[in-house]
Amino acid sequence: MFVGHYAAAFALKGKEKGTSLGMLFIATQFVDILFFPFVLAGIENLNFVKGFTSVNNFNMDYYPFTHGLLGSVIWAALFYLLYLFVFAKDKTNKKRIAFIMALAVLSHWFTDLIVHTPDLPIISGEPKFGFGLWNNKFLTFASEAVLLILGLFYYLKRTKAISNFGKYAALIFVLFLLVVNYLNLYVLPANDDIKALTFSALLSYFLVALIAHFVDKKRV
Template structure:
């Protein structure tokens, strides 16, 4: 799952309006933000296989340190603790950020093939396999993102014309990007290019989200 993760950001912003939407965008992808550097270091493994499933061009071979259920809880707890330590030490924001991190695994569970381990690579691996149906995968992510947008807009008020229309336009752009992601060719021919393009995308989208969120109150 790609843009569907951002639905959790938009929904959680309604729960805690003081949370930074930009940081929430990074939190929901925190697992992948750690995953790609570990791939480049050879600690976790991904194989680029065009049309591995109708929705993806990669096989997630080994990723217990980021994508296991145990690792997801530990990483969510780590982010929670960081937000409790760093001022303003807001418990509600810390909880929302931790939930954002944890949401990644449970949303991945819906679409992944059985490649999500419970604790280590020898444990049971889960995945409901929606990636085997590209149209259903795209429709689910679009529905999640649309629902998240509705919750976000209902919880915030535009302070400018950019604030009034910007987030909706941003979501449309995300859906277009996801169409290319699901139905188009691989983003990169090598693991390095894939990792770099993914990381740049995550931080770029977070920056845009932060900027647009500043146009609403």
């Protein structure tokens, strides 16, 4: 899953105004931001098997540190502590902000559960879970689109534009994300070069987070 993860970022920003939408975009993708460098370092495994699913060639047989449920909980706890004692330490609602950021990190495992083949472990090894929507390209695209739009609607309901651009910026941004996801699923060729894939993935994660930050500045 790619853009569907950002549904949680929009929804959680709508729930807690003290958070940063840009940082929530980072948090919801944090385990993937770690995953690709971990693969390059040989800590976790990503094998490319042509036609492994309808969506991609990813056979991820070992990645407990980033995509195990226990690993996700640990990374979420790290975010909680960082926000409680560093990033939000001077805010009166620092505990709530820290909790929201932790939820954003943890949300990744549960949204991945929808699309992944059964490869998501609780700790490491069996049992592994995944509902397998990656085996159907249309259902993958549709599920991500529905999640993202629902998250956007909640965000728009809970925030207010402070400029004319702010009325439409978030909607335009989400349409952009959906177009990117369509191109990724239906147009662009598969990228089975792990170095190139790591670079493009990290660039996209940080770029959309930066855009989200500026979009959010147009609403209160």
